[in-house]
Amino acid sequence: MFLTFVTFLPLLGAFALAFIPKENEGTIKQAALGVALVDFVLSLGLWMGFDNSTHAMQFEFSTSWIGAWGVNYHVGIDGISLLLYVMTTFLTAFSILVSWNVKKHVKEYMMAMLALGTGMLGVFIALDLFLFYVFWEFxxxxxxxIIGVWGGPRRIYAAVKFFLYTAVGSLLMLVAIIWIYFVVEDATGVFTTDLIFITKHLDVDLGTQKWLWMAFFLAFAIKVPMFPFHTWLPDAHVEAPTAGSVILAGVLLKMGTYGFLRFNLPLFPHASYEFIPFIATLSVIGIVYGALVAMVQEDLKKLVAYSSVSHLGFVMLGIFALNEYGLQGALLQNLNHGISTGALFFLVGVIYDRRHTRLIKEFGGVTNYMPKFAICFMIVTLSSIGLPGMNGFIGEFLILLGMFQVNKMYAAGAALGVILAACYMLWMFQRVMFMQSNNPENEKLTDLDLREKILIAPMIVLIFWIGLYPKPFLKTFDASVSHLVTIVSPDNFRPGKIGGSHASTKIDKALKKIEKQTHKKSH
Amino acid sequence: MNMIPAPEIDFVSLAPVLVLSVFAMGVLVLDLFIGKNKTILAYISIIGLFISAMSSFGHADLPVSSFNGAYVVDNVSIFFTFVFAISSALAILLSINYNERVGIKIGEYYALILFCTVGMIVLCSSTDMIMIFLGIEIVSISLYILAGIRRTDQRSNEAALKYFLLGAFASGFLLYGMALVYGATGSTKLAEISSTLVAGGVKSQAILLGGVVLLMIGFGFKIASVPFHMWAPDVYQGAPTPVTAFMAVGPKAAVLAAFFRVFADGLHDVAASWETALMAVAVLSMFVGNLGAIMQTNIKRLLAYSSVSHAGYLLVAIIAKNSLGASSLGFYMLAYAFTTFGAFAIVIILGRKGDENLEIENYSGLGYKHPLLALSMAIFLLSLGGLPPFAGFVGKFYVFSAALKEGYVMLVVIAVLNSVVSFYYYLKVIVYMYMTEQKVEFQPTFSPYALLVVAIAVLGTIQLGIFPGPVIALAQ
Structure with a gap:
């Protein structure tokens, strides 16, 4: 019940805001921030009460929702979802403070933000396919x-594109969900959409698994977004208001990677295994392509948006290493990307607020006028590149380590992305911060104010915390990740199925090796 | 030749029909004795609808078949009776102020809606093709008049005439099709047709096939499925708005129920002969309806095209041919009733005296001027598109489940992709309401009745979306 309360608190807050007259903008903003902060603190309570030693669902709650169909309201949290959940409440509060200066329709804005919060939180806790789908679409x-009303000049185009792209993928997933529903009913005689039950009893041949896997893949790959499904992302990021971009990068994209971890891997382990080359190839292309495109961008936000495509490629690569290093790295990198890219979008927003432009060539010599801003920007940039001692390094290192054990070529390709990231980020930093500019507008720039300092401080703390002492984070993943690795290891596919497959022997051997290592570790 | 024995009259089964007929005639008579204010007739009609719906629970054990198997009371027919009662009541509520505003001062208006409802109940309860034809005619004739009830309005006249000419033609097809099926199987009763087909006692496959095709055309016209949809946009636009909403929901639901009984029950055994054709009709309806709606600038025409696409989704339930299909049809129509009436209620509220204000462009900025109206409209549109947590989503889930259970994967995939297309134009209205600056002054006419319809519709849409359990239990 506590989990449900934390999840729905923002929505309740949104309803409450409806009763405040829209002239009282100050009260509305404070109330929204208050609700979001309380929710964040409560979610920290979940983290405190979380038991790291088990992969089982915690804070679980289940009750019948649509009895005639066997649909349950079933929620719970495990090592995979916990930190994403906490990050969501954190970024919701963060975004509300980021948008403190929103001018038009403040009340509607805050209500949308809070409602969005509940929608996102719901996605991470739903343990029923129907319920998950409801949150996912909601x-x-x-x-x-948020994009369409408070966005930039091409906001309507971007908003509709965002909506339709996501809808295509998720509706095909809906077809797969209904299909699974009947398959499980055929096998067990039980009508249910309960994820835990279905994970246990779904037993389909590899061909069917592949189809179902593809349906889920499409929904999540569009969300992540993986190359070549990423074209909505730059539009959405560029047009969205700063807070929208922060949420988009920090949480919405993570819903895609989370989907792979929660659904594709455990439901279709064999298909996932077979699709390793497919995903790895797309990921490496995404990493390199995203980085190259980012390099030539003239708009700061677009640059960060394309860097997201590249970073999320890393996360996908980590997931589909299907071993402990890879998964740990992917989960950590999920958080890292939320922090670093969220902070980057915020910082870009800071100078956009002052100059009303994001074109790199408009800036130059900003260090002279905004020294504190420049330091923060430097730290965040370096964290995004993956400098040792900062968060990005740990995540990328683990991912590369994991992938290296599976296939050296993919790992090498991805490593190229690390180098390219340094290129485009540092080059951008140089042009914005150091190069002399003839534009007198820049001389009027003022440094960070108190609100902005308050906002950037926790981000910087997190960057170093994860970079220097990631253990508390990795520990929460540990049990769930080991469990997931056993599910997707080829030894555990049900007998009779592995024989017919054309799994490449290389990967097979590599996975066997990892299996042995994990066994050794546990002894 | 033997005398045909007169069947025993089952008053309990007929109760809803009888009650409503009595009320309808009562309204006709009372109309002569009251003055210009016809509101009292509306109240009486709503009471009639309520009693009629309640009286459908006369039988303890279901299903009950009466009149030598021509009429049946089962879960499906009771559920549909409720859908009709609700949709007719909403139509009447919507009409009260609208009629005053546009100058429809005819008491027969309410009687016609009730008679039409009688026809709908007959339609969904019939298991004999003659009865089905009777039902369809009662419904159609009432609708021809209702569409043209604004006698001085040219568009209304055009709508009525167009509807009448094409509708009469379609009835001809339907009747001819029934005759051919009768010729091939020797019966008009669906159960007997079905058993003849199962036993292989068909006299001529060719005649049967001809009958099936003609039936499909006739039904297809009545539910405005492609390629028999041409009348829909014009009639929907020209008819008085409450009548448009009424036509889009009740009669369509009734014809679909009969369609289901004839094809999925009666002609189940020869499904191979009609399944492919019906799939084509379904898919075409979705595409043509959705693509047509994208181009529209008039809200009534947009909703008309969207209703064509919904006919396509609903045909998927008939193609499924299982019990899940029948109950999903009922649930979907109930959800559709709430959302459609809600949307049309808002269209009516935003209309002005002498100007219906139907251009979507004029909705610009509604979200900030009248937030609750815009929010309700957004809910209805998103529900029509099939977005959770609203009723339309559960309806679509239900219908698609029925089809997937029988393995129609491609059909469902096409249907869901069409939903995406439909989001485009539903979102377009939302774009205008929330994302563009106000262009014209709003002069909404807030009538308590129309607002009541909006409130009921919002509650229904959300209730069926978040807690559909009890209603689903009833529909099964």
């Missing part, structure tokens, strides 16, 4: 509104 609407 969060589309507030985000669509």
């Amino acid at each position: 969060q589309l609407v507030p985000m669509y509104i």
Whole structure:
């Protein structure tokens, strides 16, 4: 019940805001921030009460929702979802403070933000396919509104594109969900959409698994977004208001990677295994392509958006290493990307607020006028590149380590992305911060104010915390990740199925090796 | 030749029909004795609808078949009776102020809606093709008049005439099809047709096939499925708005129920002969309806095209041919009733005296001027598109489940992709309401009745979306 309360608190807050007259903008903003902060603190309570030693669902709650169909309201949290959940409440509060200066329709804005919060939180805790789908689609609407109403000049185009792209993928997933529903009913005689039950009893041949896997893949790959499904992302990021971009990068994209971890891997382990080359190839292309495109961008936000495509490629690569290093790295990198890219979008927003432009060539010599801003920007940039001692390094290192054990070529390709990231980020930093500019506008720039300092401080703390002492984070993943690795290891596919497959022997051997290592570790 | 024995009259089964007929005639008579204010007739009609719906629970054990198997009371027919009662009541509520505003001062208006409802109940309860034809005619004739009830309005006249000419033609097809099926199987009763087909006692496959095709055309016209949809946009636009909403929901639901009984029950055994054709009709309806709606600038025409696409989704339930299909049809129509009436209620509220204000462009900025109206409209549109947590989503889930259970994967995939297309134009309205600056002054006419319809519709849409359990239990 506590989990449900924390999840729905923002939505309740949104309803409450409806009763405040829209002239009282100050009260509305404070109330929204208050609700979001309380929710964040409560979610920290979940983290405190979380038991690291088990992969089982915690804070679980289940009750019948649509009895005639066997649909349950079943929620719970495990090592995979916990930190994403906490990050969501954190970034919701963060975004509300980021948008403190929003000018038009403040009340509607805050209500949309809070409603979005509940939608996103719901996605991470739903343990019923039907419920998951409801949350998954529900969060589309507030985000669509946020981009479409408070966005830039091409906001309507971007908002509709965002909505339709996501809808295509998720509706095909819906077909797969209904299909699974009947398959499980055929096998067990039980009508249910309960994820835990289905994970246990779904037993389909590899061909069917592949189809179902593809349906889920499409929904999540669009969300992540993986190359070549990423074209909505730059539009959405560029047009969205700063807070929208922060949420988009920090949480919405993570819903895609989370989907792979929660659904594709455990439901279709064999298909996932077979699709390793497919995903790895797309990821490496995404990493390199995203980095190259980012390099030539003239708009700061677009640059960060394309860097997201590249970073999320890393996360996908980590997931589909299907071993402990890879998964740990992917989960950590999920958080890292939320922090670093969220902070980057915020910082870009800071100078956009002052100059009303994001074109790199407009800036130059900003260090002279905004020294504190420049330091923060430097730290965040370096964290995004993956400098040792900062968060990005740990995540990328683990991912590369994991992938290296599976296939050296993919790992090498991805490593190229690390180098390219340094290129485009540092080059951008140089042009914005150091190069002399003839534009007198820049001389009027003022440094960070108190609100902005308060906002950037926790981000910087997190960057170093994860970079220097990632253990508390990795520990929460540990049990769930080991469990997931056993599910997807080829030894555990049900007998009779592995024989017919054409699994490449290389990967097979590599996975066997990892298996042995994990066994050794556990002894 | 033997005398045909007169069947025993089952008053309990007929109760809803009888009650409603009595009320309808009562309204006709009372109309002569009251003055210009016809509101009292509306109240009486709503009471009639309520009693009629309640009286459908006369039988303890279901299903009950009466009149030598021509009429049946089962879960499906009771559920549909409720859908009709609700949709007719909403139509009447919507009409009260609208009629005053546009100057429809005819008491027969309410009687016609009730008679039409009688026809709908007959339609969904019939298991004999003659009865089905009777039902369809009662419904159609009432609708021809209702569409043209604004006698001085040219568009209304055009709508009525167009609807009448094409509708009469379609009835001809339907009747001819029934005759051919009768010729091939020797019966008009669906159960007997079905058993003849199972036993292989068909006299001529060719005649049967001809009958099936003609039936499909006739039904297809009545539910405005492609390629028999041409009348829909014009009639929907020209008819008085409450009648448009009414036509889009009740009669369509009734014809679909009969369609289901004839094809999925009666002609189940020869499904191979009609399944492919019906799939084509379904898919075409979705595409043409959705693509047509994208181009529209008039809200009534947009909703008309969207209703064509919904006919396509609903045909998927008929193609499924299982019990899940029948109950999903009922649930979907109930969800559709709430959302459609809600949307049309808002269209009516935003209309002005002498100007219906139907251009979507004029909705610009509604979200900030009248937030609750815009929010309700957004809910209805998103529900029509099939977005959770609203009723339309559960309806779509239900219908698609029915089809997937029988393995129609491609059909469902096409249907869901069409939903994406439909989001485009539903979102377009939302774009205008929330994302563009106000262009014209709003002069909404807030009538308590129309607002009541909006409130009921919002509650229904959300209730069926978040807690559909009890209603689903009833529909099964």
